[in-house]
Amino acid sequence: MKPDDISTAITQALIQGGAQWLVATIVAFLPALWTMALILHLGRPYVLRTLRRCGLRLGADVWWMSYLLMRDAVLVLTFALSWIFFEPNIVTGSPLPITGPLAALFLLFALAVKIARRVDDDVNAYRLSTAALVIGATLYYFPLVFAVEAASQEHLSWFAQNLTSNANVPLALGIMWVSLAGVALVAAWLFFRALASANRSMTRRATARPVSPAREPAAVAQ
C-alpha cells in the first residue's frame, strides 16, 4: 500500500467515521434527553410545591420561568434531535430503535397540545400531553434497551432482529413513512392554526384601535 492510499483511507475514514460518530453521538444523547424531558414534565407538582413557599413574587417568578424554559427547551431539543429517525439512509444503515419515529411523533403531539391549549392551566390538557409523552418514551426506551443495546443477549435475539431498524428494514421504513406523514399532518395543523390565530388577534386589535382625535377632523374634511 502506498502513502497516498493510506492518506486516502484516513481522509475517507475521517469523513465517513465523523458522520457516523455524529449520528452515534445524537443516538447516545437521546435517552438522556428523553429521561430529562420526562422527569422535568412529571416533576411539575414538586416544582409547584417549592414555588408556593417563596416569600417574594420575584423569587417565585424566577423559579417558575427557569422551570418552564428548561422543560420546554428540552422537549423541543429532543424532537429536533429525533429528526435522525426520519432520514431513510440513517434508519436503514444504523441500529436505531424501530419505533423511534413513532416516539418522535408522540413527542410532537405533546408539543402541539402545549401550543394549542394552556397546559399549565388546563388539567385535562396536561394529562393529555403527559400521556403522549409517556407513550412516546415507552416506544423509544423499549426497543432501545431490549433490542439495540442487547444484541449480545441470545434470549433477546427476537427483539434484536425485529425491533432494530437496520435488521428489519421493511418494517422500519414503513413505520418511518407513516410517522413522517403524521408529523407532516401535525405540523400543517400547527402552521394553519398559528396563521389563523395571528390573523384573528391582529384583526381584533386593528378594529379595536381608537381613531386618533388629531386626525379625525382632517379625515372628515376630506
Next chain:
Amino acid sequence: MSVQDLTNAIISGINAGGEQFLEGTLAAMLPVMWLAILGLHLGRPYILDMIDRFTLRLGADLLWLIYVALRDLLIVSGVVMSFMFFFPDVVITDQLPLTGGLAAATLFGVLLIKLMGDPDHDPRAYAAITYLLGIGALFYFVPYLLGVQANAVSAGRTADISNFLVTSTNPFWAVGMAYVSIALLAIMGAVAAGYTILTGGRAEVPAAEAQADAAK
C-alpha cells in the same frame, strides 16, 4: 489489505473507541456527581442556618431556590448519566460497578419521594431520602472502589471479589442486575406517571376531587 479495509478499520476504531471513551468519561464523572449530591443533601442544615442570618427576604429566597435547583438537578443528572447501566451490551463490554444500576434506581426513588411527598418539610420523607441516598452511594462506591479501581492491585481471593464487582468480568450477574434495575425503574416510572396524571400536574389533588374519587 485494501484501501477500503483500512478505511473500515479506522472507522470502526473511531466509533468503538469514541463510544467507550464517552461511557468511560460518564463512569468517571459519576463518583463526583454522587459526592456532590451527598454533600448538598447533607448540607441542608448549613444552608438553613445561613438563610436565618439574611436580613433581606430576597437574598434568603434566592439562596434557597439556587440550593434546591442545584441539589435536585444534580440528582436528575445522576439518573440521566446512569442510563448506561440499563444497557446489557454496555455493561458486559465496559468496566462498570456491578450495582451501579441499583444505585441509579435509588436515585430515581429519591426523585419519586420528592414528587409524591414533601421532604423539605416532612421529617419522615427527608429520612427516607437520606437512607436511599446512603444505600445508593454504597451501591455505587463499594464496587467502584473495590472492583473497578482495585482490580489491578488485588491478588488471590481479593482479586476474585474484585472481578466479581466489575460488570465486564462478571457478565452473568451484570446483565441480571441490569434487568432488576430496569424493572425497578419501570415500576417507579409508572407510579410517577400515574401520580402526575392523577393530580393533573397540580401540587396536590383538591380535597373535593379526592372525595369524589374515593366515593367512586
